[in-house]
Amino acid sequence: MRINxxxxxxxxxxxxxxxHDTYVKLAKKEGYRARAAYKLKEIDExxxxxxxxxxxxxxxxxxGAWSQYVRRRLSPNGAATGALNGHIVALDSLPMEPVDGVxxxxxxxxxxxxxEALQDKLESVQKGRKVDVVVSDMAPNLSGIxxxxxxxxxxxxxxxxxxxxxxxxxDGALVVKLFHGGGYDDLVALFKTHFKVxxxxxxxxxxxxxSETFLIGRGLTPAA
Numbered sequence: 001m002r003i004n005x006x007x008x009x010x011x012x013x014x015x016x017x018x019x020h021d022t023y024v025k026l027a028k029k030e031g032y033r034a035r036a037a038y039k040l041k042e043i044d045e046x047x048x049x050x051x052x053x054x055x056x057x058x059x060x061x062x063x064g065a066w067s068q069y070v071r072r073r074l075s076p077n078g079a080a081t082g083a084l085n086g087h088i089v090a091l092d093s094l095p096m097e098p099v100d101g102v103x104x105x106x107x108x109x110x111x112x113x114x115x116e117a118l119q120d121k122l123e124s125v126q127k128g129r130k131v132d133v134v135v136s137d138m139a140p141n142l143s144g145i146x147x148x149x150x151x152x153x154x155x156x157x158x159x160x161x162x163x164x165x166x167x168x169x170x171d172g173a174l175v176v177k178l179f180h181g182g183g184y185d186d187l188v189a190l191f192k193t194h195f196k197v198x199x200x201x202x203x204x205x206x207x208x209x210x211s212e213t214f215l216i217g218r219g220l221t222p223a224a
Contacts, residue, residue, distance in 0.1 A: 032068055032069070033063040033068060034063055036066060037068060038203065039214065042201070043216065046201060047199065047216055047218070050074070052073075052085040052086060053085050055086065055122070055126050056131070056132060056133045056134075057135070058070060058091070059091055059136040059160055060138030060139065062095065062096040063097070064097060066137055067090045067099045071100065074088065084100075084101040087103070088103065089105070089118065090105070091107065092104075093109070105117050109138065109160075122167065131168050132173075133173050134163065134168060134172070134173070134174045134175070138176075139153060151183070154183040154186070157187050160174065161194055164217075165194055171220075173218045178213060180211045180213065188200070195217030195218060196218065196219035198215070198217050200213050200215055201216065
């Protein structure tokens with residue numbers, strides 16, 4: 001198959017940046033599956049979201065870096081394995097290698113049957129207790145058509161908000177990834193409708209060329 005020369009140059013440049021990336025090296029050194037762990041780490045350190053004893057739901061969890069970070073936060077000794085003070089339920093439409101102590105559900109969050117499976121798992125691990133934190137790194141498969149991709153991304157975030165409104169405890173928190181562009185302002189407005197405090201953060205570990213940012217909502221409004 002013939003490969004476009006420009007694409008080869010772009011891929012080579014990306015690979016070069018990736019290999020020399022500080023956070024890629026750090027992830028390998030500290031045993032994280034992806035550099036994305038440091039995005040959640042910075043968000044958590046800024047906003048103090050995750051605490052021992054929490055019930056955390058990780059949406060769009062594969063390959064598992066965010067779940068790895070959360071389980072270390074819930075470990076009495078910050079360990080990657082062993083004792084865990086709290087519960088983590090992770091979900092993704094792609095398989096994920098096991099993370100010690102994490103309950104993983106394979107399925108598409110947009111499907112009713114998968115949402116029911118998630119509800120059942122939450123009930124089994126915490127007997128009806130509300131969720132403390134929902135973190136979502138979900139993103140759709142990109143088509144390259146900006147309007148369609150923005151709509152798919154918005155839909156996933158809307159589902160995460162709807163889930164959080166129904167399952168978060170009153171002072172719980174939701175973290176989602178989103179991109180600047182179509183639908184951004186509407187999604188911020190949606191958060192402000194349902195959460196008392198709404199903040200945005202672009203972590204230092206987020207690639208500078210990326211338009212991604214993270215939206216953090218804390219404390220459900222009484223109307224929600």
